[in-house]
Amino acid sequence: MAGAVRTGAVSAAVTVAAELGGPQGATILGRGLRVSAPAAALANGSLVHALDFDDTHAGGLIHATAVVLPAALAVGEQTAASGPAVLDAAIVGYEAACRIAAAVPHGFHARGLHATMVAGVFSSALVAARLSGLDAERTTHALGIAGSQAGGLLAFLGTGASTKQLHPGFASHAGILAARLAAAGATGPETVFDGPHGIYDALAEGHADRASIVRDLGQRWETTRIGIKPYPACQLSHATLDATAAALATRPFRPGDVDHIVARVHPDSASVVCDTSRDLTRPASDYAAKFSLPWSVAALVVDGRLGLDTFEPDSIRRPEVAELAGRVHVEISPSDGVAADAPGAVRVVLRDGAEIHGSVPRSAGGPDNPLTDEGLVAKATGLAGRDATPLFDAVRELDRHPDLAPLLDALALLLPSSAKERP
Template sequence: MTSRDLAAWAGQLTFGDLPGHVRHATTRHLLDGIGNAVAARRLGHGRAGWSVAAALGGPPEARPLTGNQAHSAPAAGMATAVLVHALDFDDTHAGALVHATAVALPAAFAVGQQVRASGAQILTATTVGLETACRLGLASPHGFHSRGLHATGVVGPLAAALVTGTLCGLTVDQLVDAIGIAGSAAGGLLEFLDTDADTKALHPGTATLNGILAARLAAAGAGGPPSVLEGRRGLYAALSARDSDITAVTAGLGSRWEAAAIGIKPYPSCQLMHVTLDAVGAALAGRMVDPARITEIEVHLHPDSIPIVCGPNTGVAAPRSTYDGKFDLPWSVAALIHDGTVDIATYTAESIARAAVLATAAKVRVVESGIGGPAAAAPGHARITLDDGRILHGRVAGSRGTVALPLDDTELRAKFSANCADHPAAGELADRVFALADEPGLSAVLDLAATIAAQN
């Protein structure tokens, strides 16, 4: 069974088995996830997850990232996961279309504190989570989304269960049970796309919570179906609307690393609109164009992206919430034209209420590109027509931050520092994360993150 092969790999993986480039990739994603959580906390996002975690309480096993009060590991993991994903600024694997760090980091940090793991052990467990989440998504690209499910919410519990199980020293049989139990918690409806709901930001939180609980249940003797992946009522048969290739979960496991192929976002919005924002930016070529002079903005979009970022409300009404704006491609394109950038300040209550930006959004015309392959790895094309007949063209081969056009460490540090509001301790925190393998545990990292997040 595939779950046994996955469990056997995860159960025996050591820090020494990780190639240098994989270790570095994992630390990059940890740094990015920490920065996103810090930004969310200092800006007041993720409060519901934080409040519920505090109310759940439990034995003081782990502090949530950016906090000082310890809760049970499941509660701490949930609160951290909601923060990491709250701004939709966290990383994305293009082929799998999953937010791997949003479930791997919270489980590794919470359970790592619980068992007093070293930095090297936490980094190894995080890599297990990243690799598992990406491979589970790759087995059926866009299949869960096509069924109306958030892929991160589907694969997240299984990835978090493996992270937890490896840190807790579960046997291979127990890891198989943990994966099987976690599969029954897989879900995450995309219905939020038609409303102003917060549920997408909560999906990694419930996934992490359920993954940690699944591993604990397995350790206590509960059994899970070993056929949870390929079974006739398993994950893909029940939850994917497209064909699946179960061999993708374990093919090249230990030699080909999907954890090193995860993109880091330059914009705090849905990954599927990033290539369009880059194409529009290329058309503007650094110029500020008077929006009143624009008669049409034509953008070419992958067919899988259109239902996600071009819903019936987009381009005809203001975003229903700040989170809704992150899935409104016409409005986000218009904001880029008006402001010259798309950043955290783009998606505030005041910003999404701007009538002038909505008027420009109404000029966006979406054309289906007909291009195959993963939507998050598609090229972008934009045409901006001005009132004097001039047409500004923008073409990009892919979006910045993806594995094909990655952000380098300097750019990643700049994003991290901005998320930390340029706090003077941000540099020290970044250095410690990049050297996590040498840390005895997480105390110094957690202390710095809490200090930085506390600033106004």
């Protein structure tokens, strides 16, 4: 979110949210402007996901914080909730989003839908319902209402469209509205998950393990399985990128040395980041580049790194990257488990006939190979352009505070415009 504010990403969502206005219940972060909670969640959800550098739950292949944090902050601020209450609601949201998506791995994506938005309307509805004090009956109605707003087309993949960035904002906005409608007496189908014409029947491909949504609830915590991205690109490319980095570390080579590169890729990953129905070597937009495994691998070899600047307009038009991307080939390699937690392996064949191999059991940043606390602070500091340590301190102390003011103040310090414009 800090990186998006700094770079001016999704300015349209922020502008529209500000124009929606409403009762001054919640803050548009990075603007210091107070608007209605649904409007703030629309802007903040879009900001969190704007750079595709936010966290990922591998089992559900969703960006959980992008649909949990906006609702938790907006409704938490609106209701003057305590820090512990906001944390409680957030964990409810995390468990819901991750479990709903993981019940049908890759199933929403296979139908051309963004699982983050599909699952996110439910997590946002639960967060809002919990912070608003809704009882079980009205919370059930909120979930049923939210289901009619689930969606999010993957049509952006082959175009320059910014809709993927907006999906978490849509989900957060819709979930809060669903909870408010339920509180006002609107009803929704209690069969939204397990009945005919529910979301899995209508929106998912393949078998959905509906019982898994509540299996071991309170004992097995999917919240702890959320990983932090080290690269600002689609999570499904990360294992291959790590394997490429491992090959470079084994024996450094230059782009001109390469005859071709072969990457072994999980079939569910290949359908998203190796889709040959679009040009994977000359991406149409920054998002198209982030969703092209061949281009991202080529950029890593050319530059020796991947950062936000890798996906700037001038960068994605570089002919030397496009040329090398055309020499990156994919072998479909089924493996046990989900695509986002699959191993990565590359074989780099040099022009002199030598081969360099790189492999990783899974990508970095996940629960089994996490970033360090220092790595997290460094990532946030780099995105914000200033020291993020005070923000981390505020997060660590959230369970001791009677409201969100210390956290919002820390965000205001991290984002100077907030400090200047907050009343």
